[in-house]
Amino acid sequence: MNSSQEDTILGLPRRPRIADASASTILWAIAGGLIAGPVGVLVGGAAGNALANQRQPLEMAIREYFAKRGLELIFYYPAPRAFKATFRYGANAYWTVESVMPDGLPLSSEDSADWLYGNLIQNELPQVLPRIQRAS
């Protein structure tokens, strides 16, 4: 439906590419088996190779998004057309957000992951983050 070279899908931002992730997230993803590749090339920032140009796996992209905002992804619950993510925003303070695709959205697996990511950061999280900021 959409070229994965475009930065958006149905108006939502796609997942960032692996080369754009922080070194710590890349190492975490390698340790967790989400991506496989030469660590030095990735962490060293050589973004030219094919792997570095791929989009981040969904869980990795979500972890990176939270990390950049000082939040920690604690649990990730994947589902075929949805996911839930529990993150920590204080010593003993947690929140679970959900991104769910509507029925009848015929997207490929990669596009679905992009849509779920974009829906989380553009629609779901903006409803939650102000409440967290007020609470903490």
Place this chain on the structure above:
Amino acid sequence: MSLDETIERLEKFVAEVRQASLVDEMTGLGSIIALSQEGRLISEAVSEFDVVVFGDLNDFKHLNDDHTHAAGDVALKTVGELMLRIFVGTFQGNAFRQSGDEFVILLKQDSVAGFLSSVPSFARIPFSYNNEGLETGMTFGYARSDGKTGFDDLLERADVACQFAKADGNAASEWTEHMKLNPLVRIGGRCRKCGAKISCNIPKSDAPRELKFCPCCGESL
């Protein structure tokens, strides 16, 4: 890639998998595999630990039912972090998640007094979930090694002591021979009036054959 390189990579991979299998992903505590390994050492009397503590969360099912399983997972993580800090960090013990909401802690005899003094910290463990203040709590039972009892039996004793602690409303109980002679029995029933399902654990010598009254509505069963 040469055969030697392939073998080296495989060995490294196996070592990583083995290491990962020893950690419980949910809590960061030791896994059931790590517990099994340490338990074998206790049974062979070569472990540094000689006290087995069993603990489980109070009303964990209600937390899951009322606030979703994700909230239950958060409770497990919160408890795991507290256990790591106190039992592992302070008392130099080892802590494991056995399954679900069941935890096992291994201590040395000289840490028992410290353990008992820390138990109140686990009675009410607050956390915030989706902006709602929730709490969980733990009850413990423990058994000291007599130098001749295997780990599995010590763990069973600690589990029994934990059930007694819950039945008595205590935060922790030590296993005694009396618990073996007068074990808890579970009796239950269903109220014909309000439909409530009732069950409780009572020491065998005090247990009626069946429940007589529903604690919800007072109706005769």
